[in-house]
Amino acid sequence: MTAVGRWLAESRKILDHLERTQMEAIGTAAEWCAETISQDGLVHLFGSGHSRIPVEEMFPRYGSFPGFHPIVELSMTFHTEIVGTNGQRQAMFIERVEGLADVILSNFSFGHGDLMIVFSASGRSAVPIEMAMGARDRGMNVVAVTSIPESMAAEPAHSSGTRLLDHADLVIDIGTPAGDALVSLPGLEAPVGPGSSLANVAVVNEIKVRTAEILLAAGRMPPVLTAASLVGDSEAQRLFDAAYAEHARRLGSILRKDEGAH
Numbered sequence: 001m002t003a004v005g006r007w008l009a010e011s012r013k014i015l016d017h018l019e020r021t022q023m024e025a026i027g028t029a030a031e032w033c034a035e036t037i038s039q040d041g042l043v044h045l046f047g048s049g050h051s052r053i054p055v056e057e058m059f060p061r062y063g064s065f066p067g068f069h070p071i072v073e074l075s076m077t078f079h080t081e082i083v084g085t086n087g088q089r090q091a092m093f094i095e096r097v098e099g100l101a102d103v104i105l106s107n108f109s110f111g112h113g114d115l116m117i118v119f120s121a122s123g124r125s126a127v128p129i130e131m132a133m134g135a136r137d138r139g140m141n142v143v144a145v146t147s148i149p150e151s152m153a154a155e156p157a158h159s160s161g162t163r164l165l166d167h168a169d170l171v172i173d174i175g176t177p178a179g180d181a182l183v184s185l186p187g188l189e190a191p192v193g194p195g196s197s198l199a200n201v202a203v204v205n206e207i208k209v210r211t212a213e214i215l216l217a218a219g220r221m222p223p224v225l226t227a228a229s230l231v232g233d234s235e236a237q238r239l240f241d242a243a244y245a246e247h248a249r250r251l252g253s254i255l256r257k258d259e260g261a262h
Contacts, residue, residue, distance in 0.1 A: 010195065037215060054200035065223060
């Protein structure tokens with residue numbers, strides 16, 4: 001017996017779950033994103049820990065476009081030091097600190113009609129939960145991309161007794177199991193091979209593609225970051241410059257300019 005191919009097989013089940021049960025929610029999220037972007041707003045994206053990955057997958061990278069605002073904190077997402085300074089003990093501690101999300105959000109004066117998407121597989125850490133709470137307090141709709149099985153597998157850790165999904169206007173369930181890992185091996189107590197990164201990236205790109213389709217139909221499509229291998233060096237550079245300028249224009253309008261802004 002060999003474990004070769006087992007993670008791929010289990011991953012296909014996760015993708016099948018998304019396609020079978022989550023496409024309506026993904027479609028609604030894309031409609032909200034397109035409405036926000038077409039109205040000159042921003043779709044804000046937050047994730048801590050490895051949930052940083054889908055935030056960066058949305059923007060900026062090839063095949064993506066302005067209108068999405070990635071928000072990550074290095075203190076909660078810089079993993080490669082592992083131990084010592086900037087280590088995992090600190091990162092895991094920080095993402096459980098209540099009150100930090102409000103400090104992060106206080107850097108911005110969010111626009112009318114802006115949208116917040118929060119990624120957290122477990123949905124139990126304080127900072128993602130309070131990012132959702134704070135976004136709602138500031139008048140934004142919130143999309144939670146989380147695992148309902150993982151979230152419900154343990155008691156809430158936040159002092160409110162709530163989970164991320166309790167503070168969302170729309171929940172996209174990535175469906176990964178408790179503990180995240182997908183493959184159990186004989187003789188090994190704990191499973192290996194997490195699935196949430198794959199699931200999150202799949203959700204992000206489904207949202208991205210459908211959002212682009214809606215914006216294109218409305219004549220509101222921003223420039224797309226495109227590789228030189230497709231369009232040549234000069235056109236790729238033009239698109240990069242145009243996309244970054246558009247992102248800077250949108251972001252510049254929400255950077256906090258006075259002490260009382262929300």
